[in-house]
Amino acid sequence: KLIGAPAGYVGYDDGGLLTDAVRKSPDCVLLLDEIEKAHSDIFNILLQVMDYGVLTDSKGRKAHFKNVILIMTSNAGAQYASQASVGFASTASAGSAMLKQVKHTFKPEFINRLNEIVVFNDMDEQMAKLILGKKLRELNAKLAAKSVSIALTDEAHQHLLKSGYSKEYGAREMDRVIQQQLKTMLMREILFGKLKKGGEATVDLQNGTLTIKQS
Incomplete structure (x- = not known):
């Protein structure tokens, strides 16, 4: 579907999802999440x-990726x-272990075409605090x-921070906690309770x- 279905197949007239998107917005950032799960054809x-820097769709039309x-x-x-990173190992050794596995997962011809491989550290408590603050500002903007x-x-803030901080799952765990413990309660009050007519709440x-x- 990225470059369109072959002639005679269902979806041929629809074009390619990727090629059409790049032709429409040639100056863009293309983010491919969890690329290790992609089919070999994607690689x-x-x-x-x-x-x-060019990709040709099933109709022979070119999409330029230079920008x-x-x-x-x-x-x-x-x-x-x-x-x-367990024990006395440093952050550098953890990064080296990750890079070693990356090279084992992906073929050399693919890795050699990457400009850079960036290893991100685990989310720490300070970063979790910043993420929570951002999520709460976004929530207030929607409300x-x-x-x-x-x-x-302060007690409620610390509770969300403690519940949502996870090295293993990162910011996604914070999203889950805010959804389950805060947003659900707020929506109930907005629809049926104290905040039906709006207002400030603590x-x-x-x-x-x-x-x-x-309040």
């Missing part, structure tokens, strides 16, 4: 893109990095459309559970 397409920034993410080696604003007590922590009261 063949990427090799063509990285070699020639496309290609970023690929991968979890390859993450488990080995965690093992390497403003319903004439609602919230403020968290989120607190009581007996290990988040609570909400209108």
